Amino acid sequence: MTSPIRRIAICTGGGDAPGLNAVIRATVTAAANRGWSCMGIRNGFNGILQPERYPTGGVMELTRDQVRGIAHLGGTLLGTTNKGDPFHFPLTLPDGTLTEIDRSDEILDYFQREGIDALVSVGGDGSLTIANELHRKGLRVVGVPKTIDNDLDKTFTTFGFDTAVSFATECLDRLHSTAESHQRVMVVEVMGRYAGWIALHAGIAGGAHAILIPEMAFDLDKVAAKIRERDADGRLYSLVVVAEGALPQHGQRAVLAPAEIGHAERLGGIGEQVARDLAQRTGKEARTVVLGHLLRGGSPTSFDRLAALRFGSAAVRALDEGLSGVMVALGFPNVNYVPLEEVAGRMKAVPPDCDTLQTGRDLGVCFGD
Incomplete structure (x- = not known):
């Protein structure tokens, strides 16, 4: 039986995408409505792994007041980065050689030390691969798909794409x-x-x-x-x-x-x-x-804003239902849960028989093939 949740954390990783702030707002608000507190990790996991870079702290408490009125804003309140994979963290050796080390245990130790019961990880393929590995190591994790490229599998679309x-x-x-x-x-x-x-x-x-x-x-x-x-x-x-x-x-x-x-x-x-x-x-x-x-950049469209709000809310519901190691995914008419292991490391490419591509051919578009 899983232990009750009292405190969760959220992080945003990879490239920024319109709708990230909407996810943060929905996650914090849905958590607060359940009596949970919510912490925000700055710049992916760097807020934990490199706290010295943040004079006001690498992890911040997120309240209703802090996320009020941010759903329409581009960017992310927490910051984001393409660097800082805790399983392959870059390290410069004394001789100047660049290598990488596994610092994932530091993430788990921090969560245990600070009494954080679960993580909502918002990101693309790289971030969700990290989330899946943390889940395998015992952390309670729910992923939220984010990429303007729309190249994540098992979801009709990702916010930011529209x-x-x-x-x-x-x-x-x-x-x-x-x-x-x-x-x-x-x-x-x-x-x-x-x-x-x-x-x-x-x-x-x-x-x-x-x-x-x-x-x-x-x-x-x-x-x-x-x-x-x-x-x-x-x-x-x-x-x-x-x-x-x-x-x-x-x-x-x-x-x-x-x-x-x-x-x-x-x-x-x-x-x-x-x-x-x-x-x-x-x-x-x-x-x-x-x-x-x-x-x-810029403000998310209404479609992306709504999708992001639905994703953040669904992530909290998944945790409330005792789920872990899943990603929230947009289906019709509802948001579904799919195992992270079915998403991590898999790219959704445009298939040759894609209806949209066939529409282009019918319209006379040249694809150079």
Whole structure:
């Protein structure tokens, strides 16, 4: 029989996403309604592992007053980071060599020492993998899926995705008029890493003429042929949306910085590469727009805000029901619970028979395949 809960903690890890503050608000409020107190860990687990970095404390108490009126705000009250995996924590040796060590026991010791009974871990694949490992070590954990990339398995969508797609779509709407005025090719690079959901959804919603996603290696000659076809029909401009992780058929992904301890490889530059090559192939002027971190910022859409509030509330309900090692997942009509072990380390890519992708083909969109 599990012990009763009196105190929980929440942490937000990975890249920021619109809706994080809504999750925090719902978690704190739902916990308070059950008589539980709630602690917030700053910057993933760094608030525990590197408390000296926080003059006011690496862990803060979260009250109703502190989370009132934050659901519409972008970012996260607690801060977040892509660094600080407690199982692979970076350490610089005296000779300057960078290595990694396992500091996960320090997390469990802190929870026991401070009387914290459970953790709500909000994050993407990396954060939920950590959450699953902590669950295996005996910590009571519930995960909340967060990523603008929408690449987490077992949930219809993640909060932050709709906001990112909505902003990218608005940008495409604006670019149509300027591209048509100058008879240019406009290449728009969007985030998504190894999953093309943002590029696909925004590209189709925003009327792009070609969409290049990581799941399908692209042949730029086919994209150039699409542009020439449009020119022949008197439509003298084209919009191309390319995901940052898109892969040329006979080339490599564009990488700004290679992977190293504590850092995943940093993608970027494919938009400029595609624009340059299309200009050479078509003789047309081509410009690049990199939306980048603009997709992460700003207020969440109503869909993401509601999803985040539902997730935070469901996470507390799961703990109240005695569950651990699960992730809350958006289904229809309800939020479901799925085992973390079925999510950790698994990426949800765009399938080749995806209805949205087939819609694009029916509309004449070129995918470069």
